[in-house]
Amino acid sequence: MKKKYILSEIDCANCAAKMEAAINKIDGVEEATINFMAQKLTIEADEERFDEIMEQVQKAIKKVEPACELQSK
Amino acid sequence: MTKSQKKDLARIIIAGCMFAVLMILEHTGILPEIPAEGYNWLGLGMFLVPYTIIAYDVVISAVRNITRGQVFDENFLMLVATAGAFVVGEFSEGVAVMLFYQVGELFQSIAVNRSRASIRELMDIAPEFANIEKDGKLVQVDPDDVEVGSTIVVKPGEKIPLDGVVIKGESMVDTSSLTGESVPRKLRTGDEVISGCVNQNATLYVKTTKEFDDSTVAKILELVENAGSKKAKAEKFVTKFARVYTPIVVFAALAFFIIPSIITGDWFEWLQRACTFLVVSCPCALVISIPMGFFGGIGVASREGILIKGGNYLEAVADLETVVFDKTGTLTQGVFKITEIAPENGISEATLLETAAHAEQMSNHPIAESIKNAHTEAGGEIDLSAVTDAQEVSGHGIEAVLRGEKVLAGNAKLLNKHGVVFEEKESAGTICYVAKEGKYLGHIVISDVVKPEAKEAISELKDTGVKRTVMLTGDRKSAGEAVGKELGLDKVYTDLLPADKVGHVEDLLEESTQKGKLAFVGDGINDTPVLARSDIGFAMGGIGSDAAIEAADIVIMDDDIRKIAKTKRISKFTLSIIRQNIAIALIVKLGIIVLSIFGIANMWIAVFGDVGVAVICILNSMRILSRRKKY
Numbered sequence: 270m271k272k273k274y275i276l277s278e279i280d281c282a283n284c285a286a287k288m289e290a291a292i293n294k295i296d297g298v299e300e301a302t303i304n305f306m307a308q309k310l311t312i313e314a315d316e317e318r319f320d321e322i323m324e325q326v327q328k329a330i331k332k333v334e335p336a337c338e339l340q341s342k
Numbered sequence: 343m344t345k346s347q348k349k350d351l352a353r354i355i356i357a358g359c360m361f362a363v364l365m366i367l368e369h370t371g372i373l374p375e376i377p378a379e380g381y382n383w384l385g386l387g388m389f390l391v392p393y394t395i396i397a398y399d400v401v402i403s404a405v406r407n408i409t410r411g412q413v414f415d416e417n418f419l420m421l422v423a424t425a426g427a428f429v430v431g432e433f434s435e436g437v438a439v440m441l442f443y444q445v446g447e448l449f450q451s452i453a454v455n456r457s458r459a460s461i462r463e464l465m466d467i468a469p470e471f472a473n474i475e476k477d478g479k480l481v482q483v484d485p486d487d488v489e490v491g492s493t494i495v496v497k498p499g500e501k502i503p504l505d506g507v508v509i510k511g512e513s514m515v516d517t518s519s520l521t522g523e524s525v526p527r528k529l530r531t532g533d534e535v536i537s538g539c540v541n542q543n544a545t546l547y548v549k550t551t552k553e554f555d556d557s558t559v560a561k562i563l564e565l566v567e568n569a570g571s572k573k574a575k576a577e578k579f580v581t582k583f584a585r586v587y588t589p590i591v592v593f594a595a596l597a598f599f600i601i602p603s604i605i606t607g608d609w610f611e612w613l614q615r616a617c618t619f620l621v622v623s624c625p626c627a628l629v630i631s632i633p634m635g636f637f638g639g640i641g642v643a644s645r646e647g648i649l650i651k652g653g654n655y656l657e658a659v660a661d662l663e664t665v666v667f668d669k670t671g672t673l674t675q676g677v678f679k680i681t682e683i684a685p686e687n688g689i690s691e692a693t694l695l696e697t698a699a700h701a702e703q704m705s706n707h708p709i710a711e712s713i714k715n716a717h718t719e720a721g722g723e724i725d726l727s728a729v730t731d732a733q734e735v736s737g738h739g740i741e742a743v744l745r746g747e748k749v750l751a752g753n754a755k756l757l758n759k760h761g762v763v764f765e766e767k768e769s770a771g772t773i774c775y776v777a778k779e780g781k782y783l784g785h786i787v788i789s790d791v792v793k794p795e796a797k798e799a800i801s802e803l804k805d806t807g808v809k810r811t812v813m814l815t816g817d818r819k820s821a822g823e824a825v826g827k828e829l830g831l832d833k834v835y836t837d838l839l840p841a842d843k844v845g846h847v848e849d850l851l852e853e854s855t856q857k858g859k860l861a862f863v864g865d866g867i868n869d870t871p872v873l874a875r876s877d878i879g880f881a882m883g884g885i886g887s888d889a890a891i892e893a894a895d896i897v898i899m900d901d902d903i904r905k906i907a908k909t910k911r912i913s914k915f916t917l918s919i920i921r922q923n924i925a926i927a928l929i930v931k932l933g934i935i936v937l938s939i940f941g942i943a944n945m946w947i948a949v950f951g952d953v954g955v956a957v958i959c960i961l962n963s964m965r966i967l968s969r970r971k972k973y
């Protein structure tokens with residue numbers, strides 16, 4: 270399943286790159302890309318475990334940038 | 343400014359004012375002298391107030407990140423560097439460096455937001471609402487909720503929210519945000535409309551034919567937004583670079599701190615130098631300016647009616663060396679028109695055309711159509727009863743009886759068969775010879791017309807450094823070569839079947855230099871394999887054509903082939919800005935690193951090397967957007 274999210278408060282491109290790398294390491298994530306300029310996360314992940322995976326994504330994001338919020342589009 | 347930016351600004355102002363007051367007090371001697379022995383606790387207390395105001399978030403983040411295992415981030419470095427200043431009693435230095443850092447961060451945040459906003463403005467084609475008539479009243483609804491087949495009302499000045507067909511009304515429509523074309527298009531009842539255009543002067547009633555997600559505007563937005571996911575080589579390189587770079591820098595700094603400290607015993611001095619070194623080596627300026635540059639380039643291009651599907655394609659266009667064109671519909675208009683009417687002596691053009699049009703009246707061959715159209719456009723009428731017998735002789739033309747006289751209209755074979763005496767002509771187009779009662783009346787040339795801007799487009803491409811221009815066509819040799827000569831193309835391949843085109847493109851790819859890229863330009867309908875095989879596939883006339891948007895890497899929204907050269911100019915400028923940014927960042931940072939090793943650079947300079955350089959790079963990237971008119 271493919272879904273898009275908006276990332277608020279993401280000012281640092283290096284942080285976006287770090288997040289992207291961290292999210293791609295999560296088990297069940299097929300592909301995740303962060304578009305820093307558009308403040309958008311596009312994620313393709315296992316549909317059955319999607320909610321659980323998204324929780325981990327949320328954690329990974331917070332770890333890099335605590336101010337950053339994930340909003341569904 | 344956003345809320346958090348305003349808050350940061352307030353903190354900077356308050357802390358800055360307090361700092362200024364303290365500095366004045368210190369320098370005018372109102373503050374007690376620093377005691378010769380022992381620590382200056384009073385000074386610490388006073389300077390700690392502005393420091394807390396300006397630095398609390400940095401301290402909190404640093405501590406939190408350490409507990410999460412992220413040690414060497416910017417926050418931690420700033421904390422160590424400024425806390426170090428406090429330890430040795432350099433309070434003003436500690437506060438000032440933190441102030442400077444926060445000002446830089448604020449600048450960076452504002453600059454990023456600004457450029458985001460201006461890129462968004464460039465792509466501001468998304469409609470916010472659709473008007474629907476309900477119980478005699480107009481209601482605004484979300485375009486997402488409009489079902490296919492509904493009637494929407496588009497008032498003057500509003501964006502057309504969904505694709506559809508005009509069922510009532512007549513108005514001029516501005517398509518510039520989609521095509522870059524500034525001349526408005528006229529829409530009448532029955533015409534198709536494309537979402538994203540702006541209705542200009544009268545209300546239009548539109549029956550929708552697509553849902554919002556399938557509408558042109560949604561497709562374009564998705565395409566441009568997803569462009570970021572296909573990263574350019576430069577972008578991938580920097581991400582990889584940052585991943586390797588950060589640990590190397592951290593270990594270098596540790597070694598840099600520990601080894602000289604053991605030798606000299608001056609631990610504090612080397613801690614300061616190591617922190618300076620770490621702050622300046624933050625790769626943010628590099629990491630930020632590259633995606634920003636590509637995004638800006640893609641944004642500018644989309645405003646010009648050029649949709650680029652990824653940074654990698656924008657990057658590749660800069661090295662464009664060979665451009666291969668499809669002929670029909672790309673270099674030519676793809677419609678047959680009469681380009682020459684050559685009657686024999688004593689016969690008028692009108693008579694020749696009238697005779698041919700009547701003979702061809704039953705035929706629906708494209709050539710017959712264009713002759714009939716030319717006749718009616720010239721004010722002539724077709725009298726159906728005048729033709730009593732008409733036969734199509736396949737591969738030859740038409741034999742008909744017009745007002746009792748036998749008329750022949752067709753190729754040379756047809757006239758030869760009937761023993762008509764005439765002179766055979768050579769032409770780039772298709773020739774239709776006409777004879778009546780065995781007497782030759784003249785000939786009509788029908789050709790596919792070359793686009794008026796095609797010649798200019800080819801010479802513009804040469805100006806941008808394209809070395810070879812090639813045309814592939816299924817047409818006859820004479821027709822193809824005439825077009826090639828007229829436009830100044832380097833090579834023309836004719837009589838090709840669709841499958842041959844791939845082979846020719848492969849040969850051309852082999853002949854290309856290592857670095858040079860090959861682009862294929864087609865209408866996206868029959869040339870999907872060729873578009874896929876070439877380095878960059880350009881599709882023309884993308885509006886409303888799903889096939890073109892799917893198959894190509896770059897879609898030119900109107901049919902203007904001059905935009906290929908424009909794409910190359912945008913690409914070159916974007917890449918030159920990106921290179922400048924990489925150079926600025928690396929040179930400044932390396933310089934400061936060297937200075938910090940020798941203890942010449944202090945924390946101020948290091949903070950400039952970090953956030954200052956990032957801001958410079960962001961501002962430099964903005965030039966891609968602001969130069970828009972000159973591409």
